[in-house]
Amino acid sequence: MPAPDQPSLSLEPLWWDGLDARRTRPALTGDEVVDVCIVGAGYTGLWTAWYLLEADPSLSVLVVEAEHVGFGASGRNGGWCSALYPVGAATLAAEHGEQAARDQHAALRESVDEVGRVATAEGIDCHYRKGGTLVVARGRAQAARARAEVEESARWGTGTTWLGRDEARERLAARGLSSATYNPSCARIHPYRLVTGLAAAVERRGGRIAEGTHVGTIGERRVQVVGGPVVRARHVIRATEAWTARLPGLRRVVAPVYSLVVATEPLPASTWEHIGLAQRETFSEHRHVIVYGQRTEDDRLVFGGRGAPYHFGSGISPEFDRDAGVFETLRRSLRDMLPALGDAAFTHAWGGPLGIARDWHPSVGHDPATGNGWAGGYVGDGVATANLAGRTLADLVTGANSSLTRLPWVGHRSRRWEPEPARWLGVNAGLRLATLADTEERLTHRPAVLGRALSALTGH
Known part of the structure; x- marks a missing residue:
């Protein structure tokens, strides 16, 4: 027991104090047909939804989440929005050339500012400093x-x-x-204020978020929810970070x-x-x-x-x-x-x-032939990197040929972890x-x- 003059110890994230850290949105109960289905309502999934709807407000975008918005690292992290990248510039340059390495790191520095810009524009009080x-x-x-x-x-x-x-x-x-x-x-x-504010911004733009919706498998233009519902989409984005290891066939990806x-x-x-x-x-x-x-x-x-x-x-x-x-x-x-x-x-x-x-290498990608995309493997430096991933995925999905889609992490495939x-x-x-x-x-x-x-x- 704590001493009388000591506060009790909470084993939940500080960031959840005083906020509604639970499922408040209904689960998916029936089949859906949408333009884009995003699996995971953390930073990667929500930034992708936000930039897609900014680029094309006519898109139907559905985000499905097993728990609640920001349940994973997006609502638990240490609150660094940094330009850190786990792959050094020299390594990137050896594989892709010096300019590509410089471009990757410049894009991350830009992403730190972009998070602050959008937070201000959307009225998200995430204590950005x-x-x-x-x-x-x-x-x-x-x-x-x-x-x-x-x-x-x-x-x-x-x-x-x-x-x-x-x-x-x-x-x-x-x-x-x-x-x-x-x-x-x-x-x-403040990580949880950022992710919940971003979710609200996505919904204001017409995106939908289903919580308590556990995905069993991700297929070509198809998401199978445990318990029955199926989502069919022109594009399916996997934004599940550490939980990727729970999906069939992906246990050794991260x-x-x-x-x-x-x-x-x-x-x-x-x-x-x-x-x-x-x-x-x-x-x-x-x-x-x-x-x-x-x-x-x-x-x-x-x-x-x-x-x-x-x-x-x-x-x-x-x-x-x-x-x-x-x-x-x-x-x-x-x-x-x-x-x-x-x-x-x-x-x-x-x-x-x-x-x-x-190989400690984050990646983002999208296959036009299957409509499937992904981003992740951030090695703990995912706040700004997820913003960059969301902007990049939006360009890849909409077919924009931008400087972001030419960055060296786009399409990178890491070898799998050992059994x-x-x-x-x-x-x-x-x-x-x-x-x-x-x-x-x-x-x-x-x-x-x-x-x-x-x-x-x-x-x-």
Whole structure:
């Protein structure tokens, strides 16, 4: 039991507090014939619907969702709307040419601004604040990676700059801070307000959303709903991210990997004077295990990270959202990073799965011959990327020959993940290696040898 002066701990996303996080729209009960059927009412599906209806208001667009709008990562994430992309510019350039690599990253930077533009135009109060992102280096090994990232960014024009210790501390007073990198192309958002506001905007434009509608199979111009109804459509878009692994024949397309998050109580102004983040910067650390944080509109700290295990057979279950050991590691890590946090209480702890393709390469595509399209595999950086996917899919469906449809991620096909148990062993070995590499660097103060082993295992 919590101490009398401590708030109780909620195991649902902070973002759902005070909002109607349940099914409020009726399920599909009969067969349908529409122009476009989109499976999944998260960012990808809803942005696709919004841009389709903007391009052609006469289209009949139906979005079907197994749970409720924003049930998955779109309503649970850490609230970063960033231009981060899991595939480096050099890798993209080797496969598609330098200009294509530059175009991909430029489109992502544009997408960060586009999310803010549409939110303003549609009156979506999602607490959008473009304060950039700060990634701190705590120790020589992290500083070496930070320097390398700045050099790579200078080559490709992605906007990451170096901050010395004093300049970095002005933004975030992290313990052991030696330097940091800063990139302006990131906004803090309230994820659930964005996804629910976007759903309402889709409906205002004439789109329809059916909740509680579980799809069993996706075929050529056809969606079979569990329990009977069939949707026939000229175009079918799969926007299911981590849940793609539950669809027949697609179990090995993405690996659902869990990311967990904790949140503090609202902190007083005196605490924020010591911590920083005055411009509402998002923040992270140059370590191997990914972490991410933000300062919310009501002055809480939200802090999340990887570290939860991958579950055998690409398993997804509500019980996997809650790992007491990972929650405690996150709380301890945040207190260690930001000692000014003191004994502030943590009020929320939650999680959910994200989708990772075998080569860490997000993709978007559409086959005119079958009418089927897809987008996903965002590796946890899907807020702005999903907006780019929605704009791209709208162009692909309507046949527009645009700069977006020529980006290198369009039509990309990742190889499939290995069958079990190799998948379970490999993914969890990678997670364990990342943790051990961070431990090695804390002890040796040098770049981890295990970091090279991690790269060799993941091929990334």
